[in-house]
Amino acid sequence: MSPESSSHPASRVPEQAAGLVAARRPPVRVITVTSGKGGVGKTNVSVNLGVALAAAGRKPLLLDADLGLANVDVMLGLSAERTLADVMAGRCGLADTILEGPHGLGIVPASSGKRHMAELTPAEHVGLIRAFSEIDRPLDTMLVDTAAGVTDSVLTFCQAAQDVIVVVCDEPASITDAYALIKVLSRERGVNRVQVLTNQVGSPQEGRALYEKLARVSDKFLDVTLAYLGMVPHDEYLRRAVQRQLPVTVAYPSSPSARAFRELAGRIERWQPPAAARGHLEFFVERMIDAGGMAA
Numbered sequence: 001m002s003p004e005s006s007s008h009p010a011s012r013v014p015e016q017a018a019g020l021v022a023a024r025r026p027p028v029r030v031i032t033v034t035s036g037k038g039g040v041g042k043t044n045v046s047v048n049l050g051v052a053l054a055a056a057g058r059k060p061l062l063l064d065a066d067l068g069l070a071n072v073d074v075m076l077g078l079s080a081e082r083t084l085a086d087v088m089a090g091r092c093g094l095a096d097t098i099l100e101g102p103h104g105l106g107i108v109p110a111s112s113g114k115r116h117m118a119e120l121t122p123a124e125h126v127g128l129i130r131a132f133s134e135i136d137r138p139l140d141t142m143l144v145d146t147a148a149g150v151t152d153s154v155l156t157f158c159q160a161a162q163d164v165i166v167v168v169c170d171e172p173a174s175i176t177d178a179y180a181l182i183k184v185l186s187r188e189r190g191v192n193r194v195q196v197l198t199n200q201v202g203s204p205q206e207g208r209a210l211y212e213k214l215a216r217v218s219d220k221f222l223d224v225t226l227a228y229l230g231m232v233p234h235d236e237y238l239r240r241a242v243q244r245q246l247p248v249t250v251a252y253p254s255s256p257s258a259r260a261f262r263e264l265a266g267r268i269e270r271w272q273p274p275a276a277a278r279g280h281l282e283f284f285v286e287r288m289i290d291a292g293g294m295a296a
Ligand SMILES: Nc1ncnc2c1ncn2[C@@H]1O[C@H](COP(=O)(O)OP(=O)(O)OP(=O)(O)O)[C@@H](O)[C@H]1O
Pocket: 035, 037, 038, 039, 040, 041, 042, 043, 044, 045, 066, 146, 147, 148, 199, 200, 201, 232, 233, 234, 235, 236, 238, 239, 242, 257
C-alpha cells in the first residue's frame, strides 16, 4: 500500500476529528416485512432473507418489531440478555442488545409478554426509530419483522421504511386482510409502493396468480403500486427447521424454501440504495441526508 493511500491509518485521523468519517456512513435500505393476517410466515421470511443476505456478503440487521410477542430469537435458538424493553426503560443502549446470528446477521431482539411494549406511544416510536441512528456497526440493510394487523406500531414501522413487503398466503382471510392493510398503509400513511411475497404456495404459477388477484383489486380501488417480489413454496423442511430453532436456509440449505429465499434475497440485493429522505419519520434518515439526498 502506498504511503499516500487514503486508507492509510494516519491519513484518517484529521477526518475523524472533523466528523467526516461518520458523514460517509452509507445509506441503509430498511425493509419492513408485514401481513394483514397473522401466522402467514413473516418471521420466517425476515429471518431467512436476513441469513441469505448475510451469506451473500451484505451487512444486514434484523429488528424484531413484534414488540409484544417477540420470537425472532426463539426461531434462531438464541437467548436475548437485553431487549428493546431494556432500551425503552433506559437500562441499556440499542447496540447493547444486538445478537450475532448466522453469517454475522445482527439481531435486535424484542421482549415477549410485556404489554406496554405492544402499545408504545407515538413519541416512544419516534425515540426508538431515532435510536437506530447511533448504531455503529457496518450496516447496509435492515429487515423489520412486524406483528400482524393494522396497529399504530405496525403502520409506523412500515412508514419509516423505504420498502414494505406484504406476505400473503392462498387463503381468503390472508388475501382480504392483506388488501385491508395495503389500503390503510396507502390512505393513512402515504405508502405508495408495496412488494408482495406469496408464501406457502404450491407452485410458481399459484404464487403469481395469488399476487395478480391482490393486484387487480388494489389497482382498481387504491392509489398504490404493487410489485411482485416472488414466492416461497410450501415446504415441510421449513416446518422441521422451525422445530429445530434454526432458519431453513441454515438447517436445510438445499430445500425448496431455502432456494427460494436465496433467490428473493438476490432480487433485493439488486434494488437501488435509497436515494432521498422523504421528509417524515424514517429509519437512518441522517445517512441519506449525509449522502446528499433530500426529497424535492
Ligand atoms: N413456506 C412454508 N412452508 C411450510 N410451512 C410454513 C411456511 N412458512 C411458514 N410456515 C409455517 O407457518 C408457521 C408460522 O410462521 P411465522 O412464525 O414465520 O409466521 P408469522 O407471520 O411471523 O406469524 P405471527 O403473525 O404470529 O408473527 C411456521 O412455524 C411454519 O410452521
